[in-house]
Amino acid sequence: MIRTVFMLTFWGLSTLIVGPPGLLIALVTGNVMPLYWVANRLAILGVRLAGVKIVVRGREHVQPGQNYIFMSNHVSNLDAPVLIPSIPGRCSALVKKELFRMPILGTGMRVTDLVPVDRSDREAAIESVNAAIRVLRRGLHMVVFIEGTRSDDGRVLPFKKGPFHLAIDSGVPIVPVTLLGTFEAWPKTRFALRPGTATVIFHPPVDPRSYADRDALMQAVSDTIATALPSERRKPAYRI
Secondary structure, eight states, X not given: OHHHHHHHHHHHHHHHHXXXXXXXXXXXXXXXXXXXXXXXXXXXXXXXXXXXXXXXXXXXXXXXXXXXXXXXXXXXXXXXXXXXXXXXXXXXXXXEGGGGGSTTHHHHHHHTTOEEEOTTOHHHHHHHHHHHXXXXXXXXXXXXXXXXXXXXXXXXXXXXXXXXXXXXXXXXXXXXXXXXXXXXXXXXXXXXXXXXXXXXXXXXXXXXXXXXXXXXXXXXXXHHHHTTSOGGGOOOSSOO
């Protein structure tokens, strides 16, 4: 429990100390990269201070000059601070709209082009997809935790369909991502964080234009993510 409190306190104080001047510099200069770089370094530092080592595999599949939609399984609150800093280049992400209401953090997410998602409103969800397409067309990556919420038991949940419409409409390649070890370190059902190793596995890109329809694309991404999961944690990506 001490590790968890220490990590969360570190992140909270870092946001309060670094956030305001970083936001001011980004707003004045129009350059968000220093703020983005610092935020990623603080995210990784917090994870490491909590005793979690990060290992990355398959980074050679991410080609310079090409942006991607990274679709990952989701089992822990460690997933974002482990995955996003491991991706070469600047990322946006689909984020619950409620987080944008938080002081400093919400402003920082807007400045760095994160996309709010409201799944309770169909029209708002469609607009989120359109906003994400605009972000992708500016050359940023998009990070999506494809299940929409953390799994309680580490097994893959049914996938959300919206991000696959995003991939099909934008034509941007998908990089399936498997996260391992974050569930053991900090599952949804436990407050206390345990030290361990978090492994990020980037799989070869999937071209959405190579599939006949959305369901075929969903299944391909699901199958790819599952290849690196223990057999007991594999589950169909969606229910027919």
